[in-house]
Amino acid sequence: MPSAVPPPVSPPRPTRLALLLYPGCMPGGLFAVADMVRAANLRAQRTLYELVWAGVDLQPVPTWQGPGLQPAVTLAAAAADVVLVPGLWLSSASDLQRPLQQLTPLVRALQQLPAATRLWSYCAGVVPVAASGRLHGEAATATWWLREALHTHFPRVDWRFDEAVVQGQSVLTAAGAHGYVPLMQQALAAQLAPAELRDLQNLLMLPRPAAVHPRFAGLELTALADDNLRRAWMLVQRTAAAELRLAALAHTLHVSPRTLARRVRAQTGLAAAQGMRHIKLRQVADALCETRQPRKRIAEDLGFASEASLIRAFRQVTGMTPMAYRIAHA
Structure with a gap:
């Protein structure tokens, strides 16, 4: 008897990645991540990530010293597997309450995400993620000069400031304003073959x-x-x-x-x-x-x-x- 032909294997479903816009965020990292994701999709010759630009609402978002950007979808409706919370501009580590008060809608929106939604963040963008409670009991890092302030404000987080990038249970965090580079290196390492990742590292993901x-x-x-x-x-x-x-x-x-x-x-x-x-x-x-x-x-x-x-x-x-x-x- 002829042997049975195994059914074709379907490629895995693309990861839906929401690039989150919020007032005062630094948009450069979002654009860089979008470039990296598109390059990764091309190099892998399949769609690893589907990108969507999301906001707490659909109003234009004033970014830090950048253009006002228009979200395509609300965060609640994005149905994202992963939400990238970009860096936040802070001028001082002495008072985190003022920026957190201004970002209350963002913190509330992060709290309302399904538990299965993964969060990626870097630099001071980790601050609203911590305020949402999504880092309680998680290992995380952030920008180095917030070290003592974050220890004080969020003692339930397992802070690891000596590490450039930290993978928690459902949160991936990185240190520094250019933290999206090691963050994406970590994320793409799980999606790409070693040779494919090397190509991206050599072409786009240059260490600071x-x-x-x-x-x-x-x-x-x-x-x-x-x-x-x-x-x-x-x-x-x-x-x-x-x-x-x-x-x-x-x-x-x-x-x-x-x-x-x-x-x-x-x-x-x-x-x-x-x-x-x-x-x-x-x-x-x-x-x-x-x-x-x-x-x-x-x-x-x-x-x-x-x-x-x-x-x-x-x-x-x-x-x-x-x-x-x-x-x-x-």
Whole structure:
């Protein structure tokens, strides 16, 4: 008997992505994401995302130092799988109540979205998302200079400001005004084949320049082409410095320590132990520049054995004491 011909496999349904317009939002990221999505659809030769421009209502939206933009549909009627909440212009971290009062309709609209709707946001656009309660119990990041204010206003969020992009259960957040770049890198990595993603990274998703100590150069997640190595770096960031072990990290990633060490060396030029240490010290450097926390508190938060061990390791790598680094770079 002739063998049965299997039925054709239907391509997965496109993800409906709502680009959210709200007063004071920075529209540049929305246009950039629209370009990335269109390029991804073309490169994949199928529709990965359907785009729709949405607003709380259908009134023209005054954006920050940009044009007034007209939503095509209300957020409630968008039937979106994902809503992208773009960056919000804030001039100060000292008072979040005023902008949140002005954005009350937006916060209410986010609260009324179905629980299954995923939210993506970056920079200070994470503020109204947090105010909506959609980040309660979730891991998230945001723009670095809001670090202390967000800890104070939204203590129920698992803030991870040392990470450029954080994937929670139903929320994807990224840090910085250009946070849509690592955010879309994370999102598209789940949709595209590695070669397709590489093409988009080379053509569109360029990492933003950052002034960092030369010893920390090349450690940014956006600079790593290896997905497993990006995951390893995030695990290192979340692990106490005194508890870092190559064997344990390799086991979590389901690779051998030798394979992981080889990948670290190929991508960064560092030995694996060196790379892990540099990541923790990069977190120290960020905390020194972005907060007024004392060294002892930083050592405790990042899991160093003691303040003295942090100072010793930091000086060995940078040639500077933490205090001197803070004075020079904060």
